[in-house]
Amino acid sequence: MNYHTYPTHEVLCIDMRSFYASIECVKRGLDPMTTMLAVVGDKNRSGSIILAASPALKQRHGVKNVSRYFELPNDPNIQVAEAKMGDYVRVSVEITRLLHQYVPKEAIHPYSVDEMWITVDGLEPLYGNPEEIAQMIKEEIYDTMGGLTCAIGIGDNKFLAKVVMDLYAKKTGIAICRYQDVERLLWPVPIEKIWGIGHRLTVHLNRMGIIYLGQLANYRLDRLKKRFGVIGEQLYWHAGESI
Incomplete structure (x- = not known):
């Protein structure tokens, strides 16, 4: 395939890891990556859905975001927080403001409260190549947001950036897929x-x-x-x- 004829941009897809659970950890002064915490809609209802589980809770007990409150293992180290959507939206807005330091508002394309695309065309003279920009953004979010982490996919368009983020960056932190990588990756x-x-x-x-x-x-x-x-x-x- 002649990929040279395709429209090409430098697109980053940023996904905040276990966003709700991580924010609740930060609010409590806890490490989002090592704390076992679940976010539920209503702590007074045993059938309430688990809206988010921290990475440690997922890894150690296999808890999924669609599990029920009563399905949580009987582990005294597991913390439970009731969802505070206003807090999550506020942090999302703060992250968007942070990204606005790198790109204009029209280059930021929200997908959800915890996921967005940004187009970084032409920024290499200022910040380096897309992978270097992604690393800068990861570090700044971590430093300014109390330890929140994210996965970033880089691609020639939104689709590639999103898919490589879903498939690879959630494991490696940053992943890249160009047109010429499609068949292999x-x-x-x-x-x-x-x-x-x-x-x-x-x-x-x-x-x-x-x-x-x-x-x-x-x-x-x-x-x-x-x-x-x-x-x-x-x-x-x-x-x-x-x-």
């Missing part, structure tokens, strides 16, 4: 792990013999369009060219 990935492909769509694609992203990229476009319409065309281009 993304094609071997099962389609259900790709952003934008939900369970129902995965079932339909699996029935067509499409298990991995590479198989989707090499499937006939006309058949995808006939089966899924506009969505089929979007799937094809995301899988094959990621634009």
Whole structure:
């Protein structure tokens, strides 16, 4: 594929790790990475959903964000906090202000309260290459936000930055995927792990013999369009060219 013809930008996708739980740890003067803490909607209801679990709680007890309060292990080291959405929005705004020191407001694209894209085109003379900029942002967020950590994906567009963040940066801290890396990094990935492909769509694609992203990229476009319409065309281009 001739990737030189594709539009190219320097895009960072920033995801705050265990955002709600980490903020509750910081509020208590605790280390977000070593403290076992769960955030629930209502501490007075045993069936309340766990909205967030700290990394340590996930690793040691396998607690997931969709678990119920009563499913928490009987461990005296586990702390439970009731959600305070106002606090989380306030911290999100503070992070956005921090990013505004690097880029103009129009270059910041929020995805959720704890995730956003920023475009850093043309910043290399000031701050270095995109990986160096990502490292600077990670360190500044950590230092100014009391120890909050984030994962950052870097790509030639929003899709690549988001997907490489989901698949790789959450483990390594920072990960990069350029157009020329798509076949190596993304094609071997099962389609259900790709952003934008939900369970129902995965079932339909699996029935067509499409298990991995590479198989989707090499499937006939006309058949995808006939089966899924506009969505089929979007799937094809995301899988094959990621634009």
